[in-house]
Amino acid sequence: MKFVIQRDHLVQSVQDVMKAVSSRTTIPILTGIKIVASDEGVTLTGSDSDVSIESFIPKEEEDKIIVDIQQHGAIVLQAKFFSEIVKKLPTDQVEIEVHSSMQTVIRSGTSEFNLIGLDADEYPHLPQVEENNVFTVPTDLLKAMIRQTVFAVSTSETRPILTGVNWKVENNQLICIATDSHRLALRKAPIDLAEDAIYNVVIPGKSLNELSKILADNNEGIEIVITENQVLFKAKHLLFFSRLLEGNYPDTSRLIPNESKTDIVLKTKEFLQAIDRASLLARESRNNVVKLSTIETGDIQISSNTPEVGKVVEEIKSQSLEGEELKISFSAKYMMDALKALEGTDIKISFTGAMRPFIICPINDDSILQLILPVRTY
Structure with a gap:
């Protein structure tokens, strides 16, 4: 040679x-x-x-x-x-x-x-993938869908299936879901399918992270082929194969509440910065907990208190606040991850009670959703 x-x-x-x-x-x-x-x-x-x-x-x-x-x-x-x-x-x-x-x-x-x-x-041969049903997703959309979900996969091997992202293809749309059982990220987008193909597979989060790193930032289509135990991503001059995780992904649709008792609309950036500041003192504690409370003015208060370090309190203006009064605690890290994944200047947070999961979505956009389980504080 x-x-x-x-x-x-x-x-x-x-x-x-x-x-x-x-x-x-x-x-x-x-x-x-x-x-x-x-x-x-x-x-x-x-x-x-x-x-x-x-x-x-x-x-x-x-x-x-x-x-x-x-x-x-x-x-x-x-x-x-x-x-x-x-x-x-x-x-x-x-x-x-x-x-x-x-x-x-x-x-x-x-x-x-x-x-x-x-x-x-x-050298072992690459997997042989029969390209029967191929669908194409624009590179920038694929990278966005990975970025907006993959951070929520589990890092623990106790339930290996949760270390992957669940990809479902049905009714001409691709739905990506990741959860570590404390939070959930969901993103969906319409795709063109040659025929009514239905898939339900779990791709390791690690694989998707690596794929995202090597895909060029452009709008060219990535061809995706899903088989029984492999997924193949085909870009220009590049083939990326990943094995699929075995097992059934839990039915996450039951986790997502379809009603709410309190709805708050906030500016994403302001809220993210306030959570970031509150977490400065919360980091010392094991679980990085921040508290959100509604106050009489119709705004919200963000606070955190670590006995041996000190406490922080901050009020933020809400765009709107409807429903019952609320006090809820959650992981600052999970909230910041979720907010960074959302696209849009305004977000709506829907609560169904102090100990129930709550969801965060951009205003007027149902293609992306973040869900967080609150933390019990005594």
């Missing part, structure tokens, strides 16, 4: 596939990156058997030569060393050549590295 490649294209592809490479794998060859040179260009693959990423560098793009393939072939190189070498090479062109005993030479300018490669035939 021998080719000469533009360094910036190689660096970008290596960075993308590195997101799937784990140093903790039980399969030694998966600590490497697979490199294949063919007539069309160079393909790099990284995998930890849960997530696999394939990045393709075409021979030329927009009439510019990116890769000059001199000899076909394939090799697996240690990801840790290869990625560091590529980043620090001195010139814009990199030559990679593999000799008969898998000795791999990487040249750039006056710099030359020799790496011992592994046999590419030993």
Whole structure:
């Protein structure tokens, strides 16, 4: 195998596939990156058997030569060393050549590295995904849907299914739901389906985080293929495979209250900053609790009290307040996460009592919802 490649294209592809490479794998060859040179260009693959990423560098793009393939072939190189070498090479062109005993030479300018490669035939094959039902989501929408839900997945392995985001496709819409049983994030969006396909799968939160990092910020469509145990995201020159979590996701629709006793409309930014300030003193305590109370003027009071540190009290103007008086305590962190995920200058918070879950939505937008369970304070 021998080719000469533009360094910036190689660096970008290596960075993308590195997101799937784990140093903790039980399969030694998966600590490497697979490199294949063919007539069309160079393909790099990284995998930890849960997530696999394939990045393709075409021979030329927009009439510019990116890769000059001199000899076909394939090799697996240690990801840790290869990625560091590529980043620090001195010139814009990199030559990679593999000799008969898998000795791999990487040249750039006056710099030359020799790496011992592994046999590419030993590298596990990527999942075979039959592309029967493909649907497309614009990249920026997909990234927004991930950002607005993935933070609410559970970090505890006691219920593995909750470490993923539940994706449901039905009635030509995609619904993403994440919960760690103390809070819930929901986002839905209309999508175009070729036929009335119905899916209900759980994608690991970790996979979605990595996917979001490597997708370019543009409005091009990402093709999504869901099978029984895999999901494939196809972007330009990029394939991202993730295994699905096994098991049934809990029915979260029962958690979401459909009536409320107190409704408050607030300016998102003002409310977020007030919670942030109140949490400064709450952080010392184990659960970071902030209290919200309605006051007679129709505004609300935010407070927190940590006996050994001190207390903070702040009043915020509400745009409107309807319903019963209320005193409720909740995690400042959960509230701040939820507010950061919401889009819109004004939000409505609907409460159904001091110990019942409450929901936060942007005004006049039912495509996104955040739910938080209050904290019992004695």
